[in-house]
Every structure is written in structure tokens, then in C-alpha cells.
Amino acid sequence: MSQLPAIGLGTWQNTDPEDCVNSVKAALEMGYRHIDTAQFYGNETEVGEGIAVADVPRDEVFVATKVHAEKFGLAHEEVIEGLEVSLDRLGLDYLDMLYVHWPVGNYDPTETIPAFDELVDSDLINHVGLSNFSVELLDEARDELESDLFAHQVEMHPLLQQDELLADAQAHDQYLVAYSPLARGNVFDVPEIQDISEKHGISEAQVSLAWLLSKDNVRVIPKASSDDHIRDNFHATDVSLDTDDVERINNIDRTERFVEREGAPWLQ
Template identity: 50%
Template sequence: MELPPVGLGTMGIETPSTIETALEVGYRHLDTAQIYDNEEVVGDGLAASNVDRAEVIVATKVWADSLDPAAVSATTTESLDRLGLDRIDLLYVHRPINTYTPETTLSAFDDLYDAGTIGAVGLSNFTVDQLREARQQLAVPIAAHQVECHPLFWSPELLADARKHDYHLVAYSPLAGGHVREIDTVVDIAEDHETTPEAVSIAWLLAKRNVVAIPKSSSRRHLEANLDAQQLQLTDVECRQIDEIGRTLELYPE
């Protein structure tokens, strides 16, 4: 599956109008989750939009308490109802904890794919070893692996795995919860390009092969700015400077 370079992370978005605005300005990848408690908001915004449903990739995630096969099937049906859809384009295992068992959980995801209920299988917050185990269990390829990824926290090992096995690494919290504004290296590069630290962070991620980003924003101005970051070209030197920043801030540890 091909994902747009910049999609919309929706955690915390509570109004359908934000989703409608995002689609209006050009977003074509909406990412939500059962645990965000806003699938209905995303679905309502999509339904209110003039954008053709077929143009939009809608992704959601099955939470850790619902990963036994019966619960995977039942909660996916509930997600479809809340989203107002007859198919979820990309369905993730949100975290490989709690009720997650590779053999049975992933078999349930395969069944949903075979039935046409989902268009692709994704994983989220997995380690390299867990990804390897998942590949052994899944009958369909991993389409995406979603992880926290920003200048203050990212994994070269996970990026290498995405490249080796040719799936998308989907970077959530790409702006480090706003902390990119406090990183001297990022701020200096932004000043050199007469842009913002947020744009630099997104551009740095997009410069990495196989990486897409899903920043969250609610205002039209920030929604547009995050999309516009696709046009920013950083030099190899600038990218290496950001690579070398100490990875000291994990916002969402297990």
C-alpha cells in the first residue's frame, strides 16, 4: 500500500470539522484508534467532506485488551460502525501487550484481510524481534509499522527493518509534542531555511526512505503548514546533524 508522505494523526481531535478541514486542504490519510475514542468523529468528518471516500486511506488500531481472535473481529465491526465505513483500509495491532498472542491475534487479522474487511495489516510499537515473529505468523505482508519517531526519539534499527522488508515506517508524534521548538540544532536549521522547527522535523523524517509522518493539528494554518513541509529540502549535512541529536525523550513508553 502507498501512504501519502504526510497524513493526519487524530489523537485528541474531537470535532468532525477538523477532519473535514484536513481533507479540504489535502490530507488523504487519516489515522485513528479505538483507544482514542474518536472514530465516530473521524467518520463524521469524512462523511461531511466533498472528498471521494476512495481517495482517502483510513487507518485505525485494535487496542491491547481486544487482541484475542473473537475480540479482534467484534471490535473491528464496532470500529466500522463508528467510522461509518464498510472497509478499513489499514488496521493495526496497537501494542503487542496484554491479550496479544502472535499466532492467534495475527491469524485473526489475516482472516479480516481475506474477508475484505480490511485492506492491509499494520503493526504498532513492535520491536525488531516482534516484527520478525509477526512476519513468520502473518500470511499477508506488513504494510506499515507505526512508532514514535522524532528528532529526540527514533530507532535506526526499526528504520533498517522497514527498508529491508519494504514497508512504511509511520512516524507518530513527529513534532515531539512541541519540543522540536526547544532543540537548538533544529531551530538553527529552521532559521537558515526561514521556516519553522516543525517543518524541519517533518522534512527530516521524509528525507528518510520508507518513512511517512502523521502530525496532529487542529487549525487550518497548522494543517497547511505540515503539508507544506513536504516541499522543504534539507541537505545531507543538516539531516546528519539532526540524526546526531541525543535520543532522550520517549513520549509514549509502554
């Protein structure tokens, strides 16, 4: 399995043009090598500008975006055309990974998935990703996919631990990429997280990220725009939680999801 950097910069809601460019540049020059965006975020142009002005070679940066049913559609030709638009906005010749953002709208595995294989064959994308799928939908997609499925991206944090999807990713030797890994800031108020933060003298954010990264095949893409938060998140890769810390978070008896949309698989 090719390597996906442990931590990436999430850019959802980073829509102020100057802030977006600066945060991407700052993250890359700080050491990040994975940048995640999406057509739906409305910031691909600014993300591309941040990559361009950073003092980091393009071939050292793993760049991912997502095609969306409500932007260009997910029929075969719509995926191809949507990728071309995203590349133009990003100012790139290829993507390291393209995701299906949500399996909704006109998503049809027999139509949508072969377009991804075509893009791989054309060297326009290196890897195929899916986002917000169920295990059943992942199996359907894998049946249609000639390329290897590289990653599945989902909301994942101590309050939504995604055991079934993690087991699926590990069984198929693919990455599970955790978005909203800080539960939109709600991990800061979880007593177990607070206690472990105080125990190690680290931030609650670092506790949550380190817990996720303690799991095989998991990668994280926390959103941040300020230099301080970008730096704090990045140094979660230096944190080693002990077995008791990990088990205490594993045993949190509370489940909350913070990202919902009509048609999501878990609502079916």
C-alpha cells in the same frame, strides 16, 4: 509496495467532537489523503463524520485505525468484533489499514495475527499494520502473517530516531509511520532544529517533518486541530533539507521518549 501518503492527520487527543470533525474535514479538503485514528482515542465516530462531510471521495482517502487490548481485546474473535465496531463508528465498509495498537494484554501472535489475515481475505481491511513493536516481535508476527506487513507505527522524531526499526522497515520493504513526529512540541526547543528553521525560513515543525520524510520508507502523522497547524504541517512535503541539515539532525546527541505505557517492549 502500495503507496501510503507521505503525511497524514493524527487524531490522538482530538476528542472535542466538533473540533475533530472539522479538523478531519479541513485536512482532507486541504490535500491530506491519510487519516489515522484508534479505538483507544475515543473519536472514531467523529473522524468518520469528518470523512463523510469532506468534499473528497472515500476511495481517495487512506483510513487507518487500531485495535486495542484494553478496548475489545486481541484474541482472534475479539479482533474481528472490534473491527466491526470500528467500521460502524467510522461509517465505513472497509478500512485501508488496521493496526495492533500495542503488543500487550492478551496479544498472542498465534491468536491475534491470523484474525488480520481473515479480515484481509474478507475484504474488510486492505492492509495489516502493527504499532509499538520491537524487531523481535515484528519477526514473530511476520512468521504468523500470510499477508504482507504493510506498516509499523512508532514514536519517531529527531530525539528518538529509531535507527533499528527504520533498518527493519527498509529491509522488509514496509513503511515506518512516525507518530508524535514533533516530540509533543519539544522539537521546537532543539537548537539544531531552530537553526535550520531560521536558515530556511520555515517552521520548526516543518524541519522535523521534512527530516523524517527524507528517509526512505518513512511516513508521518502529526496531530493538529487548527487550520494553521494542519496547513503548516502539510507543506512540510514541499521542504527539501540539504545534506548538511539532515546530518546535523542525525547527529543530535540527545534521546528522549515521550510515550510510555506498562508492558511496552522497550521496558522488557
